[in-house]
Amino acid sequence: MTMKKQRYDVFILTCTLVAFHCCSCFYLPGLAPVSFCVEGKDEGEDCKASIQLFVNRLDSVESVLPYEYDVFDFCQDAEEQRPSENLGQVLFGERIESSPYKFSFKKEQKCVKVCTKSYDPSNKDDKAKLDFLKKGMELNYQHHWIVDNMPVTWCYDVEDGQKYCNPGFPIGCYVTADGRPKDACVINAEFNKRNTFYVFNHVEIVLTYHSGASEGWRGARLVGATLEPRSIKHDDENNLSCDGGPMDIPADPKSKIQLTYTYSISFVENNNIKWASRWDYILVSMPHTNIQWFSIMNSLVIVLFLSGMVAMIMLRTLHKDISRYNQVDQEEAQEESGWKQVHGDVFRSPRKGMLLAIFLGQGTQTFTMIFITLFLACLGFLSPANRGALMTCAVVLWVLLGTPAGYVSARMYKAFGGEKWKTNVLLTALLCPGIIFADFFLMNLILWAEGSSAAIPFGTLVAVLALWFGISVPLTFVGAYFGFKKQAIEYPVRTNQIPRQIPEQSFFTKPLPGIVMGGILPFGCIFIQLFFILNSIWSHQMYYMFGFLFLVFIILVITCSEATVLLCYFHLCAEDYHWWWRSFLTSGFTAVYLFIYAIHYFMSKLLISGIASTILYFGYTMIMVLIFFLFTGTIGFFACFLFVNKIYSVVKVD
Structure with a gap:
C-alpha cells in the first residue's frame, strides 16, 4: 500500500507540474510575446533584432470611407508584405501591409530619410495625387501604424492636465481661407497661412521596452510605442536637419512641390510595465x-x-x-x-x-x-x-x-x-x-x-x-x-x-x-x-x-x-x-x-x-x-x- 501510495503521489505531482508548465506557456493565438535583441548580440530565432512597422487603412470621423495606405501616395515598401488576415479583419476593412519604416533594436537614429515625392501641378497624374492628399488632410484622415501588434499612439496633453493617447495620428491639417485652423493645426502657432495645407511628413518615434535581463528570459519586449507627428520643410533632401519650418502646401499650387518623408527613432527602458499590461496606458487614457x-x-x-x-x-x-x-x-x-x-x-x-x-x-x-x-x-x-x-x-x-x-x-x-x-x-x-x-x-x-x-x-x-x-x-x-x-x-x-x-x-x-x-x-x-x-x-x-x-x-x-x-x-x-x-x-x-x-x-x-x-x-x-x-x-x-x-x-x- 505504501509503494502504491508513493507512486500515486509521484503521478499526481508530475501531472501538476506538467499542467503548471502548460499554463505558464499558454498565450492566446497570435498574442505570444516577441523578444528583441541588439543586432549581433544574442540574436537568434527566439530573439530578433529588426523591428518592422506595419501600416493599416486610413480613416476619418468626417467620412465613412476608409482608404488603403498606398492610395495616398505615401512612401511604400519595396518588398511589400501583407500578413494573413482573418475573416473579421477583412469584413471590418482592415488592410495591414508592411512599410518602409524599419528599425534595429536599440539603434537610435535622427532625421532619417524615407523617400521623396515630387508633384508637378501641370501634370495631370501628379495633380490628382496631390488633390487626393489635400482632400485627406481636409477631412482629417488618420494614420494607423502597428509595431509588434501594438498601435503606435500619439499622446498629447488635454485639459485638466490629463494625457490622451490616440491610436492614430493625422496625415496633416488645413487652415481655412478665413484663417481658422482645423483639427491638428491648432497645436502649432506656425500653422498660420490662410488656405494652406500642412502635411505631417516627419515622425519622432519612441519605443519603450521591458528588459528580461533580471527575469530569466533573453532580450527585451516592447511595451509601448508612441510618436509625435511634425511638419518640416526639407529644402535639401541630401542634407537633412529636421529643424526647419513647417511643410506647407498651398490650396492652389503653381510651382513644383517636393515632399520628403523622414523619421527619428529612440528607445526607452521601463521595467515597471509588464508585457501583459502594455495596452493599459492606451485604454486608461480613453476620454470616456x-x-x-x-x-x-x-x-x-x-x-x-x-x-x-x-x-x-x-x-x-x-x-x-x-x-x-x-x-x-x-x-x-x-x-x-x-x-x-x-x-x-x-x-x-x-x-x-x-x-x-x-x-x-x-x-x-x-x-x-x-x-x-x-x-x-x-x-x-x-x-x-x-x-x-x-x-x-x-x-x-x-x-x-x-x-x-x-x-x-x-x-x-x-x-x-x-x-x-x-x-x-x-x-x-x-x-x-x-x-x-x-x-x-x-x-x-x-x-x-x-x-x-x-x-x-x-x-x-x-x-x-x-x-x-x-x-x-x-x-x-x-x-x-x-x-x-x-x-x-x-x-x-x-x-x-x-x-x-x-x-x-x-x-x-x-x-x-x-x-x-x-x-x-x-x-x-x-x-x-x-x-x-x-x-x-x-x-x-x-x-x-x-x-x-x-x-x-x-x-x-x-x-x-x-x-x-x-x-x-x-x-x-x-x-x-x-x-x-x-x-x-x-x-x-x-x-x-x-x-x-x-x-x-x-x-x-x-x-x-x-x-x-x-x-x-x-x-x-x-x-x-x-x-x-x-x-x-x-x-x-x-x-x-x-x-x-x-x-x-x-x-x-x-
Whole structure:
C-alpha cells in the first residue's frame, strides 16, 4: 500500500507540474510575446533584432470611407508584405501591409530619410495625387501604424492636465481661407497661412521596452510605442536637419512641390510595465473611461430598481388572482372575469404564424450567438489586441447555430398548426440572412465605386456565401427536421372552436400604445453603452469594457422579459387574447428606439459629410436594427410564452 501510495503521489505531482508548465506557456493565438535583441548580440530565432512597422487603412470621423495606405501616395515598401488576415479583419476593412519604416533594436537614429515625392501641378497624374492628399488632410484622415501588434499612439496633453493617447495620428491639417485652423493645426502657432495645407511628413518615434535581463528570459519586449507627428520643410533632401519650418502646401499650387518623408527613432527602458499590461496606458487614457464607471453603475441601479418594482407588482397581483380563482366556493358563486375568461382563446394560433416562427428561429440563433460572443469577450479571447477576433467569432458562431434556428422555427410553426413545412424551412434559412446580405452587398457596391479599402473582395463574398449555403442552411434543415419530428407542444387549456369577441379596449391597452411603451424600459438600460459602441464603430475608438457590456446584456434580457410579461398580463386582464405578435413586437420595438438614437447620434455627434458616407451609415445601421429587433423580440416572446403557459396551468379553468 505504501509503494502504491508513493507512486500515486509521484503521478499526481508530475501531472501538476506538467499542467503548471502548460499554463505558464499558454498565450492566446497570435498574442505570444516577441523578444528583441541588439543586432549581433544574442540574436537568434527566439530573439530578433529588426523591428518592422506595419501600416493599416486610413480613416476619418468626417467620412465613412476608409482608404488603403498606398492610395495616398505615401512612401511604400519595396518588398511589400501583407500578413494573413482573418475573416473579421477583412469584413471590418482592415488592410495591414508592411512599410518602409524599419528599425534595429536599440539603434537610435535622427532625421532619417524615407523617400521623396515630387508633384508637378501641370501634370495631370501628379495633380490628382496631390488633390487626393489635400482632400485627406481636409477631412482629417488618420494614420494607423502597428509595431509588434501594438498601435503606435500619439499622446498629447488635454485639459485638466490629463494625457490622451490616440491610436492614430493625422496625415496633416488645413487652415481655412478665413484663417481658422482645423483639427491638428491648432497645436502649432506656425500653422498660420490662410488656405494652406500642412502635411505631417516627419515622425519622432519612441519605443519603450521591458528588459528580461533580471527575469530569466533573453532580450527585451516592447511595451509601448508612441510618436509625435511634425511638419518640416526639407529644402535639401541630401542634407537633412529636421529643424526647419513647417511643410506647407498651398490650396492652389503653381510651382513644383517636393515632399520628403523622414523619421527619428529612440528607445526607452521601463521595467515597471509588464508585457501583459502594455495596452493599459492606451485604454486608461480613453476620454470616456473616467465617466463610464459612474454612468454605467447609475444606469444599472436604475434598471435593477425598476425591474424589482415590476417583479414585485407581478408577483403580488398574480398571487392574489390565482388564490381567488382557485377558491372553489367563490368560483361557484361569482362570475369569471379578467384573464381567466379568455382561457379558451389564449392559445389560438396567430395570424402570419409562419413569419412569426421564422423570426423566432432567427432570433434564437442571434441570441445564442451574442451570448457566447460576449462571454468569450469577457474571458479576454476577443480583446482589441486580437484583431478581427470579435467579428470572426460572431460570424462563425452564427453559421454553426443554424440548427437551433431551424428547430425553434419548426417547433413553433407546428404549434401554430402550420402545414407548409418546406416553405417554413427555406424562409428560416434564407429570409433574414438574405435581407442582411442584400443590404451588405449594396453597401459593398458603394464602397467598390468609391475605391474604399472597406470594400470586401469578391473572393471573400464567395467565401461568406459558401459558409451560409454550405454550413448554415444544411444545419437549419437538420434542426427543422428534428423540430417537425418532435411531438407538438401541448397547451394547458383547450381552444374553443368559435373565437371570443374582444371588448372595446382603453387607449393604454390598445396594441400600438402598448408596443410603443414596451420598448422604453429596455432601451433605457442600453443607451449609455450604445453611445460607446457607436463611438467605437464610427469614431474609431477602442471598445474593451466587455464585462460591463455582458452585465448590461443580462439586464437587457431581464428587462425585456419583465416589461413584456407585464404588458401581456394587462392585455389578458382586458380580455384581449392576441398576445403572440404583441409579445414579440413589445420588446422588439426597442430596435425602433435604437434607430431613432442612431439618427440623433448622426446629427449631433458625427461630422460625416457626403451622400455616399450618409448612405453607408444608415445602410449599416439598418443591419444593426434588424439584428437587434430579432434578438429583443425573441426574448420578449418566450418570456411571455412561458408566463402564459404557467398561469393557465396553475389555475383551475374547468
